[in-house]
Amino acid sequence: MTDDASGVPPEPEPAAGSGASTPEPASESVTAPAPATATGPPEGGGRQRLDRAVLDAIVHGSSTVVTTLAIILALVLGALIIAFSDTTVLHAWSRFFRHPGVAISAAWDAIAAAYSAMFEGAIFDPHTISAAFHGGSVGAIFYPLSETASQATPLVLTGLAVALAFRAGLFNIGAASQWIGGAIVATYLGFAVSLPIVIHAIVCLIGGFAGGAVMGWLVGLLKARTGAHEVIVTIMLNYVMYDFLSYLLGTPTALQLPHQANLTSPIIASSAQLPHVGGPPPQVGVGFLVALVAAAGMWWLLERSTVGFEFRTVGANPSAARTAGMSVPRTWILAMLLAGGLAGLSGAVTIQGTFYSLNFQSYGTYGIDGITVALLGRARPLGVVLAALLFGALSTGGTVMEAATSVPVDITEVIEGLIVLFVAAPLFIRAVFRLREARVGGLGAVAKGWNG
């Protein structure tokens, strides 16, 4: 893995940016699979160079392009599943030989309806613009985006938690347990302590970070001292913390809302709740800003600080790190501590910004989804933010889609799963899109031989 973003050639960046942050409504992408055809105005020699550049981008900056294409392919397959799980469409197809046009247009209509509903729910709804001209709310235009950001917030943080550990060579499967650790502390501080506004929220955030950090630190310590593998420890701690949470939520003297049979905590004080910027919805939660700051902070830490240099060195070659005088166990502990803190922060932000009380609904699946987000974001802070936004968009869009059409919201999870599957199988993507095999082997060998 290259050590920093500067290793990525400039070409694929815009493609990835547009692909990841604005998932295509995809009705067009069915017919336009390769960016090569979409990009160039065909004008003589210019086309030649452009083709060359795009090809080079595909070959060298492979991962970003592959990720983009994986998203497109997943949306295409998702479209097919939408079409063929729709009874109207299936009915039309059963009479395909009598009315082929009807069958195809029925499929098309189903896909277009589903994806445009998803787009309107996640990015923006054209109707809100015309409504705004007729006296409607201008803010409503941004409502879908704010929902997407809000959905993405915990994912950004758990994604960062997995990504940070990954850069130090550790597989942090324990974002779920660290999330719980953070959420417990933040919730407790939220309802049991009385502090002035602002300060109360900040104390809860710090407490959340600390709660997660302790969980992460424990994993790092066990690995450094005893050699216990972090994958096993984190998976087991996920169970431990899940059951611990369920115990706390079921014990009135602990976290349970008094006089309640439900497993839920009291609602945190309003002084601990994270405000929203921009008035009534649409609004950007402060939690999202916290997540962005955390991402920026992690970028600085990894790329611009001595600690990050140690993380990356230990992650890339622990043996060389040791020889260069770095303490590998210390780096593991610190990396896990910070990773746990980020996941804990995710717990705090979820409780303080969205749900206001801790229960298994607010627990959700952020911990496990963090792994997916980190993988899709290639363990880079910006990539994680984009990937989390994509997943946030799919999830908000999916809800709207289900309301507007008969397509179940589960389809978004299928699409998410397909994206990850394709990202994990780059060779498959290359085969589908007929990308040239990366010439890394040949070129690398030659460079090795000829630079001397």
Place this chain on the structure above:
Amino acid sequence: MELELRGITKRFGSLVANDHIDLTVAPGEILGLLGENGAGKTTLMNVLYGLTQPDSGEILLDGKPVSIHSPRDAINAKIGMVHQHFMLVPVFTVAENVALGVEQVRTIRLPGLPPIRTGLLDRKAARQRVRDLSDRYSLQVNPDAFVEDLPVGVQQRVEIIKALLRDASVLILDEPTAVLTPGETEDLFRVMRQLKESGHSIVFISHKLKEVQAIADKITVIRRGHVVGDRPPTTSDAELAALMVGRPVELTVSKEPATPGDVVLDVQDLVVPGEQIVTDQGFASGKNAVDGVSFQVRAGEILGIAGVQGNGQTELCEALMGLRLSAGTVRLEARDISHAAPRQRLRAGVSYIPEDRREDGLVAGFSVADNLVLDTYDRPPFASGLALDLAEIRRNASSLVTEFDVRTSSIDTQVGTLSGGNQQKVILAREVGRKVRLLIASQPTRGLDVGSIEFVHRRIVEERDEGVAVVIVSSELDEIYALADRIAVMYEGQFTGFRPPTVPVAELGLLMAGVTNGAGDKTAGDGNHDDGPPPDGPEWQAEPT
């Protein structure tokens, strides 16, 4: 069989690895193919063995063009290859390895019927064939030995048997001596001569001048993909080296006699436990890897530690750097660093060139610039507080790349894509580019070409001249002789003797085999007591008693 290559050209992208290469090998001839790393030797042989396809040119055997598209074609054309990295199954016996791919099955012969193939392996026949070949060329290979138990030199002979069993009459040996001790190299040469007498043609690829001169009947020198000359083996070192590198090369660094100063490194009774080994009784600690070694190194002198690879040199260096648990005392200028962490030792002025540069010395995926600050990144001027000073790191990289002549397209290039010589220069630049008191270099020129070796040696001597105490560990005697002001020989974790650099090779050879002079006092081998006859070199520093 006569082998002829005509106009072989192979391009990788814009680089021409082989440019119209012509060469011939007569039957019963050993051709030495000499060239620096990256000159195109291996590419050429991969073309010949069908591993890559040439862009143009043809291969002729006994004057007839043959097309070779895969190793199978090559084997059918009676071309055999012994790769630098052996292709053997460690847990199989020699006979099984040799039979792999050409297994014979047992057949039952009944009178009046055609032979019936049983589908059962004929191990006896396989063993017999290995034994026959082994006897014929006096290879001394036991067909029933497991390959993993065999020394490297014998494993190589197994590879040769594999090729012979497939009826190879042209043998390609790709850098065969890179992994061998001097003694094993001699054995290999004996085998090669025997094969030559029986009419085999051999292509011997190497970048070591002396070996090519010793064994080849004809030397072809390749530089940057071109054949730059055919020479008889009597050609002088200097001429061959100049042909290889393209400019006159200093083969032995000229250096003034050492002027040793104060003791910088003082090691007493250093013991490094061996790896845990599995025995019949369970786990047990193996023999001590380093078994009570004592020595001193003074400012401005180079101590060369000679010995066959695997006698504790690696462990000794790692223990000196604090990378391995050890007992005994290590003092750096009277400061006890026996229990110091690697970082503290680096800070105290020790620098270290590890034996395995790709594994321990560099982070392959990092840029040249980052690798140049791998052990100083957290100190001024490269860092202030937590923040890295990227500008300073780049400035440092630019100046070191120029000073140490690292051939790289930019300081942002990933270090893993550089050639071995340039990777080593990056490590050297990092380790001696700052002020140090002690330099420990383990196999500093392994796998490097003549030009890079010259450069590395010159820099090490420069460090010495600036008053740095230097410890060189090398299994290349040439290197020990070229650099050392004093030679220590290591055998089975102990020093079998200290000698001046004027010591004859034969005497060093005996010490390397564990034979100490006269006394036979191997148990006392902590370096101080069995120095043998008093040394006579002017640079000789007596060890403390």
